Amino acid sequence: MIQGQRGAAPRSTTRREPGLGRAQGSLDSEQTRHLEQLLSAKEVVVACGPGGVGKTTISAALAATAAARLGGRVLVLTVDPARRLADALGVGGLGNVARRVPLEAFTDAGVRPKGELSAAMLDMGESWDSLVRRHAPDPVTAKQILVNPLYRNITRRFAQGHDYIAMERLYELHEQGEYDLLIVDTPPSLNALDLLDAPGRMAEFFSSRLLRWLIVPYRSRLVNLASRPFYQVADRILGSLFLEDLAGFFILFQTMRDGFVARAEAVSRLLRDVRTTFVVVTTLEAVPAVDAEQLIESLRERHLHLGLLVCNKVLPHSFSDPPIGRTAESLGQRAGELAELLASHLPPDQGTSDRPSGDVVARVLEEVARSFANFRLVATREAELLRSLSAAHEVTATVPYHPGHVTDLRGLLDVGAKIWGDEEAAPPGVRGSRSPRRASGDPSAATPRRRTTVRSTDSPAPSREPAPDAGP
């Protein structure tokens, strides 16, 4: 068996050692341990979640970091509609064929990776075509199907097929056994359930009585009593010529039935396999969070393994820190008086060479206070959503909001470090959490301000060890 030759064995010996790309002074947190165990034990990771939350970036970051720290051969299979990931990974145009990310991309990012990273992009049309070529009884039939306008219409234009093809491609790569870890970034689904049910629906489609109803009469010209009303309706709506075209196409398609059904069932089994885990990615905004919650629920109903919940683009903790909030308030209230003190210390305006007036400085301070209050509102909402989401699941990683976007491997590894639960590096301009003893005398400041929340079954309480002081 192919799978027997692969698996976690080579990596399990290394999984607790910090990788070379590790941030200085980080601790081996609960989060890190969980994630490294998870990725060492699994062969397939399916990243899913609502659209627009950064699934592609999170998938790539997980893959890059796994390759750097855990070793083995890692492949990220992505839909990457913006083609940005290909640039970030330095592999040029991505296609259905996997490309190895050059070692220099890692060394340029200051990391000596333990393993290898490859990336491939999901080409929907190409994947369907290769599926047809594989399952058609002979090359002539394959060609007939491939040039059929209905076939092209179905596979190119309609989103329903995309979920299936993503899972199918994943299965194929897993079967080939070239990689130790496959991370797949799924297409944004109309409905999260579509993805999970896609293989089942494909099998059902070929087994349906309706398909037989449609095909049989065009073979035998005999319409049985049961299917007659269906024909009356279908003829009336679609016209019999179209129906005939359709039947012609499905007679061809039917030749691939056995292969397709067996394949769809195998894909379905892989998703349920113990070697497969799901990562739900979301942001802490109301609508995506609701979608994520439903997705978690449907994973549970289907007995699929949810390994990790990643909350992306989360505001820094400082916004929900009470002493900082009080300081923001008094800054606003005492803006006038502080402005008088500051004004004389400020250099003249570069354009007008005028010294700033107290009024202008006061306005700046008020704006700062107002801005803080605005973001604090959002942060409070996020905290509430995070609480309810992470209550539903054992391990939650949060990735802080980062202005701009990830443009290179270094950026992906930084995101990966956040998922891993490393001590954070604050984005420019946003001083994130720091050691509590430096914050203030407030007793509530003794709570470690970590951005990662760890709820594992091993230790129900959040990890309390303070993060090391990162220095000024």
Next chain:
Amino acid sequence: MPELLAHQLLFVTGKGGVGKTTVAAAIALLASEHGRRTLICEVEPKGDLARAYECGPTPFGGRRVSDDLVAMSMDTEAALREYLRTVAKVPTIGRIGPVARAFDFVATAAPGIREILTVGKLCFEVRAGHYDLVVVDASSTGNVVGQLAAPTGINELIRVGVVRSQTDWILEILGDPARTGAVLVTTPEEMPVTEAVDLASRLSSETPVHLACVVANRVLPELFSHSEEQIFNELFRPAKLGLVARELGTSREVVEDVLGAARLAVTVRRDGVAHLERLRAGIASEVPLLYLPYLFARSHGLRAVRQVAHALSEELFT
């Protein structure tokens, strides 16, 4: 009456997560408040509309939200039944047991059937004249082109039959820029803008529907003028941080965290402005671009819809 609200059929679309439903709900609310009898229809029946108006379920048959506003959710099977009963006059409808399955099958097999039933139902409401304006909370980026292109596609695929004979008047409604328009919603971020630019060009090349306007949602306000920003940057110097910290009885780091919120807002806004410039350059210059502010206070529900409607009316009426 602003041009936008004078349309009869508006398809509101955009990438998932940009606030498409809220904007659609706000347009419908605003139109109804200006005396337009308005129907709003959610094409993907996920209950987003019910959440936006906090009005309870919005069935295919419609739910009255206010005097001039009715909300409904698309149900292609119900649309088919309605169509068979009222237009195609299929007599045996009651006796067809597995209509649902037959429909499911045909819809799976025949591409575009689901789409044309959706678009057909919406155009039917326009033609029937029960409403002055039909606002559609349409599918997101990937699917909306398929929906709006379906009537043309069906014309090519199906040569005879009832559907074929219906597509002519559907295309006539869709193709009339005075009656039908698309509203493209986006946010000042990379992917949403990229997809919006892409969708704008696909709408014009693949569908008969013209682009009525582009809405940039969640635009952050400008915090500082140029000279104010110089002052703001000066505040990060240790001496100034120290001074403020002393006065407020706290540490420099805490003051820096407070200032950090404003810096985050400045950075995010600056990134956003670059994306908005890309958006403006990427869509035809005659297409209006409307800006809606980021709502810090509440991100969903009726209050958010009202706030967006208010901001929208300021953009439309001034």
